[in-house]
Amino acid sequence: MKNEMDYTIEHSPSYASLRLDLKANETVFVESGAMAAMDSCIKMKSKVQGGLMKGIGRMLGGESLFISEFTAQGKPGQLFVSPGVPGDIQHYYLNGNSLMVQSSGFVASSPTVTIDTKFQGFKGFFSGEALFLIKATGEGDFWFSSYGAIVEIPVDGDYVVDTGYIVAFEDTLNYNVEMMGGLSFKSLRTGILGGEGLVCRFRGQGRLWVQSRNLFPLLNFFNPFRPVKSNN
Amino acid sequence: MEIQLLQQPDSAIARVIFNAREELVAEAGAMIAMNGYLNVSTTLRQGKGGGILGGLKRMFAGESLFLSVFRSPTAGCELFLAPKLLGDIFHYQVSNVGLVVQATSYLASGSDVDIELGFQGFKSLFSGESIFWLNISGKGDLLLSSFGAIYEIEVDGEYVVDTGHIVAFEKTLNFEIGKPGSSWLGAFLGGEGLVCRFKGKGRLFCQTHNASAFGQLVGAQLPPR
Numbered sequence: 001m002k003n004e005m006d007y008t009i010e011h012s013p014s015y016a017s018l019r020l021d022l023k024a025n026e027t028v029f030v031e032s033g034a035m036a037a038m039d040s041c042i043k044m045k046s047k048v049q050g051g052l053m054k055g056i057g058r059m060l061g062g063e064s065l066f067i068s069e070f071t072a073q074g075k076p077g078q079l080f081v082s083p084g085v086p087g088d089i090q091h092y093y094l095n096g097n098s099l100m101v102q103s104s105g106f107v108a109s110s111p112t113v114t115i116d117t118k119f120q121g122f123k124g125f126f127s128g129e130a131l132f133l134i135k136a137t138g139e140g141d142f143w144f145s146s147y148g149a150i151v152e153i154p155v156d157g158d159y160v161v162d163t164g165y166i167v168a169f170e171d172t173l174n175y176n177v178e179m180m181g182g183l184s185f186k187s188l189r190t191g192i193l194g195g196e197g198l199v200c201r202f203r204g205q206g207r208l209w210v211q212s213r214n215l216f217p218l219l220n221f222f223n224p225f226r227p228v229k230s231n232n
Numbered sequence: 233m234e235i236q237l238l239q240q241p242d243s244a245i246a247r248v249i250f251n252a253r254e255e256l257v258a259e260a261g262a263m264i265a266m267n268g269y270l271n272v273s274t275t276l277r278q279g280k281g282g283g284i285l286g287g288l289k290r291m292f293a294g295e296s297l298f299l300s301v302f303r304s305p306t307a308g309c310e311l312f313l314a315p316k317l318l319g320d321i322f323h324y325q326v327s328n329v330g331l332v333v334q335a336t337s338y339l340a341s342g343s344d345v346d347i348e349l350g351f352q353g354f355k356s357l358f359s360g361e362s363i364f365w366l367n368i369s370g371k372g373d374l375l376l377s378s379f380g381a382i383y384e385i386e387v388d389g390e391y392v393v394d395t396g397h398i399v400a401f402e403k404t405l406n407f408e409i410g411k412p413g414s415s416w417l418g419a420f421l422g423g424e425g426l427v428c429r430f431k432g433k434g435r436l437f438c439q440t441h442n443a444s445a446f447g448q449l450v451g452a453q454l455p456p457r
Contacts, residue, residue, distance in 0.1 A: 013239045013243050014242040014243050014318070087243070088239075088243070148239075148243040148245075148314070148318070149238070149239035149243035149244075149245060151238060151239070151245055151247075151265075151312065153265060153312075157267075157268065157269075158267065158268025158269060159265065159266070159267060159268055160265065160266050160267070160268050160270075161264065161265040161266075162261075162263060162264055162265070165264045165265060180272060201268060202268075203268075208265075210264055210265045210312065211264075212238075212239055212243045212244065212245035212264065212314045213243060213314060213316075213317075213318060214316075217261065217316035217317070218316070218317065220316075221316060221317060221443075221447060222447060222450055222451045222454060223451075223457070224447070224451070225444075225447040225448055225450070225451020225452065225454075226451050226452075226454045226455070226456060226457045227451075227452060227454075227456045227457070228456060228457055229456040229457060
């Protein structure tokens, strides 16, 4: 039986914010620093989920070390959560299965969900576009975010995604990172980050979520506008 | 070919569904996700002073005229495309009337649409904007992207647009580039940069925001290169 939390995703897809309506004494895990506003009856506690070592693992995964725990004490309360980057938020209910999420995509989860860092893509490491994933398992609610809008793709067979646009996917999908010749401009570098044509190929059956924008091209866009260091 | 535009206007993403043996040409790096069965290859458009070197030069000028070609072996293949910056996508049907597109606004086109790198219109001394135009002709689907939202103006007579806000315009319009006021000093001090004066009758597409103005504003705050 599902035991979903009461939630609303507002201002989607470009400025999505998550509103959680906690019942009395209900607890939720939130990405540290993502709390935007809340009722005064909600108490916050910073914690390192799964012990220190796992926390350090998460730090290496590009995820902040701390996850904050919010509990509505004694009476129901409202909590607004906003990801650091403007974009979309997607809800997923874990039913004993696993969800792989791009490392900066974690927004919030039920306390019954376990979050684990899983390293992937040392292949992608040199490119600055490393594909780091966190793995969410257990039973309960999970929310993840993107830069730009989220599009859900039901994969059945073979699907290719630019590594910079992966948000999350179900564990039933097999994946591996590869270079795609037709998309590669490696010999003619198109920017400081990315442009190598690195893709992730998914096989099998399962749901996949991609984002409509990526932060790397934005960084590349700003690069030529930076002031030039003078030699004097 | 079926094209759906999703999540408009600020996070727009295009979903393309191919018929068998159809082809789509898209700006390099515009592919987000696709069926694994699609064939992909790269191509380079040659313009005046083109070739690989011309392409390189354009690339350093912030223009990537390297294009990816997507070919569908079977019907029903799917492809997602999006521009790099936040903004909208516009679906234009190319027919007898040709279109002139600002190169950064080009996203994708069908295989029967011809893309020719036009002249480098001018290089503004004041704003540092360099604008490349693409000459679009032929027949078929064309996807344009904008920084911010996109709006259409039916020009009949004369119209003036800041060059940084032009997305595309139909070739039935004549245009000349000039200063907004009567003096060059005023153009410089007023910060308006250069404007395009359109004459004639045709459709004109503009974007609500100017990407290079945004780049200058934010870029100036970043640590030096």
